Structure formats: structure tokens, C-alpha cells
Amino acid sequence: MNQHGTMTKDNHAALWHGRFEEGPDAQAVAFETSIHVDERMAFDDIAGSIAHAKMLAHVKLISEGEAKQIIEGLEGIKADLESGKLAIDYSAEDIHSFIEATLTDRIGEAGKKVHTGRSRNDQIALDERLYLRRTIPEIQNALLTLIDALTQIASQHKNSLIPGFTHMQHAQPVTLAHHVCAWSWMLVRDWQRLEDSLKRICISPIGSCALAGSGLPLDRAFEADQLGFDKVTQNSLDSVSDRDYCIETASNLSLIQMHLSRFCEEVVLWSTVEFGFIDLSEKWSTGSSIMPQKKNPDFAELIRGRTGKVYGDLFALMTMMKALPLAYDRDMQEDKEPLFDAIDTVLSCIKVFTYMISTAKWNTKVMADACEGGFLNATDVADYLVRKGMPFRTAHGVSAKAVRIAIEKNCRLEDLPIETYKECSELIDEDIYSFITSKACVEARKTIGGPSAERVEEQISELKEFIKNVK
Numbered sequence: 001m002n003q004h005g006t007m008t009k010d011n012h013a014a015l016w017h018g019r020f021e022e023g024p025d026a027q028a029v030a031f032e033t034s035i036h037v038d039e040r041m042a043f044d045d046i047a048g049s050i051a052h053a054k055m056l057a058h059v060k061l062i063s064e065g066e067a068k069q070i071i072e073g074l075e076g077i078k079a080d081l082e083s084g085k086l087a088i089d090y091s092a093e094d095i096h097s098f099i100e101a102t103l104t105d106r107i108g109e110a111g112k113k114v115h116t117g118r119s120r121n122d123q124i125a126l127d128e129r130l131y132l133r134r135t136i137p138e139i140q141n142a143l144l145t146l147i148d149a150l151t152q153i154a155s156q157h158k159n160s161l162i163p164g165f166t167h168m169q170h171a172q173p174v175t176l177a178h179h180v181c182a183w184s185w186m187l188v189r190d191w192q193r194l195e196d197s198l199k200r201i202c203i204s205p206i207g208s209c210a211l212a213g214s215g216l217p218l219d220r221a222f223e224a225d226q227l228g229f230d231k232v233t234q235n236s237l238d239s240v241s242d243r244d245y246c247i248e249t250a251s252n253l254s255l256i257q258m259h260l261s262r263f264c265e266e267v268v269l270w271s272t273v274e275f276g277f278i279d280l281s282e283k284w285s286t287g288s289s290i291m292p293q294k295k296n297p298d299f300a301e302l303i304r305g306r307t308g309k310v311y312g313d314l315f316a317l318m319t320m321m322k323a324l325p326l327a328y329d330r331d332m333q334e335d336k337e338p339l340f341d342a343i344d345t346v347l348s349c350i351k352v353f354t355y356m357i358s359t360a361k362w363n364t365k366v367m368a369d370a371c372e373g374g375f376l377n378a379t380d381v382a383d384y385l386v387r388k389g390m391p392f393r394t395a396h397g398v399s400a401k402a403v404r405i406a407i408e409k410n411c412r413l414e415d416l417p418i419e420t421y422k423e424c425s426e427l428i429d430e431d432i433y434s435f436i437t438s439k440a441c442v443e444a445r446k447t448i449g450g451p452s453a454e455r456v457e458e459q460i461s462e463l464k465e466f467i468k469n470v471k
């Protein structure tokens with residue numbers, strides 16, 4: 001017995017030791033154990049075993065008294081793990097072995113019945129699904145907090161002009177509100193993808209046993225119900241041999257991280273002297289050990305950098321599963337490290353990004369000034385002519401001519417005299433000037449999803465509505 005009075009030498013042995021005469025090599029044990037990784041599923045494992053004990057009693061494979069002993073024993077283990085009274089024994093093979101051994105050590109014979117009609121192969125698949133069922137909502141909530149923060153920025157900046165870019169070149173003016181709403185919609189879809197994945201995750205694999213189900217009269221539907229799942233998997237081989245739910249999660253997380261990395265790239269660019277659109281708060285910036293003047297956007301860079309790790313996690317999972325024959329293969333034990341790493345990384349990146357972006361200051365004057373002088377309104381000159389009946393292709397040529405002249409004269413389109421415009425096209429009148437200010441260009445774009453303040457107002461309400469409905 002150890003100091004916590006939980007482990008005896010006998011219970012401590014691997015669950016499968018009975019078939020072997022020799023004990024395993026110490027290096028072999030160190031190589032194959034997974035408890036240092038799967039320990040985070042301890043409470044999921046306990047919840048699974050409690051449901052299993054209830055089911056075993058329900059079908060009379062164990063007595064009500066034994067079920068009570070098992071359940072109380074497991075609840076005690078949970079409480080002691082929570083309080084720190086019980087420490088994980090890292091010499092156990094995995095979290096399932098540790099909990100079963102601790103239970104037997106505490107309650108005796110009844111503990112030896114908890115694994116009736118169960119294998120670690122269906123147990124691990126269940127634990128992972130339970131773990132994802134409680135963790136995915138945490139990521140979804142972090143996404144909602146970020147979308148909410150972006151919506152607040154949008155509400156404050158419906159009239160803050162900012163250049164819109166294509167090919168990283170000045171394209172057309174938009175507003176900061178419109179720009180951050182674009183990122184918000186991507187995050188909304190990220191939230192929805194996670195939500196959708198829960199439909200496939202929240203299905204009970206337990207009762208599939210090692211691979212071929214059980215000859216014992218298990219009631220899988222009853223056990224699923226105890227676990228809060230309304231469905232059971234349809235094929236025992238499939239149940240223990242796929243990790244598509246881990247891959248789907250890692251893929252959804254990769255998309256989130258990809259979106260964050262892109263926004264971070266903009267934060268890095270926008271905080272340069274050359275752009276100067278954004279001032280990150282000192283709390284979310286770092287300095288340089290040698291250059292006293294530096295204020296660096298390290299958090300944006302770190303989030304951008306950690307994207308590689310998350311994609312790596314996805315690829316580790318995909319490659320681990322590649323070409324695996326049915327049913328369970330031990331290769332699959334390697335799924336947890338990348339899955340947990342992707343979850344931890346993405347969750348912390350969403351949170352840090354939220355702090356960083358919501359504490360930043362926007363230099364609206366610099367952003368508006370950047371809309372001037374880059375001919376961002378050239379399309380609007382063409383649109384002006386289209387409204388007067390000119391075919392768009394011809395109008396495009398006329399506007400291009402005006403741009404060429406403005407480049408020669410080193411002035412903005414709005415600085416060209418009316419005579420010059422008249423030379424380009426007789427259809428152009430004095431009203432062109434009110435049509436092509438950056439503000440007018442943005443306000444004219446009232447198409448659904450466009451940047452005009454009223455359209456962005458709609459987007460903001462829809463985003464707020466989305467948050468309200470899913471919370």
C-alpha cells in the first residue's frame with residue numbers, strides 16, 4: 001500500500017498480467033504507458049464506469065448492493081482526486097487501470113466486477129467522446145466571447161474608414177466595422193462546425209467491448225441514456241477502431257487557428273510604423289532586450305506561429321490512422337497527445353487574441369488618411385458613368401484614363417479639374433466630386449453584406465442575435 005492507502009502490489013499490476021509468467025521489462029513499461037497523457041480524462045473515465053455499474057445492475061449482472069459499492073467507491077475516488085488527497089500513480093499503465101485498481105483496492109471484490117462486459121478499447125473511445133463533449137463547448141464559448149468583442153469594436157467603428165485590400169494593394173475603402181465583421185463571420189462558422197461535430201461525437205460506443213460486442217446481456221441503450229447520449233454506435237468494429245471524431249475536431253481547430261493566424265498577420269502589419277492603424281496595449285505587447293524603443297506584437301506572432309503546431313497535430317492524427325486495419329490497433333493510443341495539444345493551443349490562442357484585440361486602440365485618422373491617394377475610388381468613377389448609361393467596360397477605360405492623368409499630375413482623383421474629366425468623358429459633371437469621396441464610396445455600397453453603415457448595422461445585429469440564440 002502506498003501512503004494514500006490505495007494501491008496494493010497486486011492491483012497495481014497491469015490489467016492483463018495474468019497470462020504472463022514474467023513481469024515486463026521496466027523500459028517496455030515506460031515506453032507503453034499512457035497515464036501521463038490520459039490522466040486528464042480521469043473524471044470522464046469515472047463517469048463512464050458509474051454508468052457501466054448502473055447498467056450491469058439493471059441487467060442483473062451485478063447486484064444493486066455491488067453497484068452501490070462501486071458507485072460510491074468511484075465517487076470517493078473522484079472527490080479525493082479533486083481534493084488532492086489521492087494522487088495519480090504514474091506507474092499505472094493508463095487512467096483506466098489506475099481507477100480500476102484504486103477502486104478494487106478500496107472496495108474489494110465488487111471492484112473486480114466493474115470491467116464486466118467492457119474492454120479498454122470501448123472504454124477509451126467512450127472517455128474521449130465524453131471529454132470532447134465537455135471541452136468543445138469551452139472552445140465554443142471562447143469563440144463567442146471573441147465574436148462579442150469584435151462586434152463591440154464594429155459597433156464603435158461603423159464610420160471609421162479603412163482601406164480594403166486585394167493582393168495586399170489598396171483596393172476600395174471599407175470601414176473597420178465591416179472588416180472586423182468579416183472575421184466574425186468566419187468565427188461563427190467555426191462555432192457552427194464544432195456544434196455540428198457534436199452530433200457525431202455524442203454517440204455511445206460502450207458495449208462494443210474489445211471489438212465484437214458481448215455475449216452478456218448488456219443494455220447499451222440504457223447505459224447510453226445514463227451517460228446523456230441518445231444514440232449508440234451501430235457497429236462494434238467501427239466503434240473501437242475509428243478516431244474520426246478526433247480528426248474532425250483537430251480539423252475544426254485547425255480552421256479556427258488558420259483564421260486567427262490571418263487576423264494576427266493583419267495585427268502585425270497594422271502595428272508597424274508604416275501602417276500605424278493599431279496600437280496594441282502595453283499589457284499585450286513586449287519590448288526588446290537591446291532596442292529600447294521597441295514595442296513588439298509578440299502575442300499576434302505567437303498565435304500565428306502556433307498554427308504550425310495545430311496543423312501538425314491534425315497531420316499526426318491523420319497519419320497515425322492511415323492504413324490501420326480493423327479493429328483496435330495500439331497505434332491509436334497516440335491520438336491523445338495531438339488532440340489535447342490542439343485543444344489547449346487553440347483555446348489559449350482564442351483567449352489571448354480576445355484580450356489583445358479588445359484592449360487595442362484604433363488610429364481612425366491614420367486609417368482614414370490611408371484611404372486617400374491610392375485611387376481606391378477608381379471603380380466609383382466607373383460606376384458613376386454606368387449610372388449615366390455608359391457600358392461598364394467603356395467606363396472602366398474612362399476611369400483608367402483619369403487615373404493615368406492623376407498619376408502624372410501626382411494628385412488624387414478628386415483633385416482633377418472638371419475640364420480634365422470632361423476630356424475623359426462628356427458624361428462627367430460637377431457632381432462627380434461628391435460621388436467619389438471615400439465616405440460616399442462606402443455609403444453607396446448598400447448591397448447585402450456591403451460596407452455601408454446601415455448594412456453593417458444589420459450584420460452587427462445578426463451577429464448579436466447569433467450570440468444570444470446560442471448562449
Ligand code: ARG
Binds near residue numbers: 094124
Ligand atoms: N491506452 C489505450 C489507448 O489509449 C487504451 C486501450 C488499450 N487497449 C489495449 N488493448 N491495449 O488506446
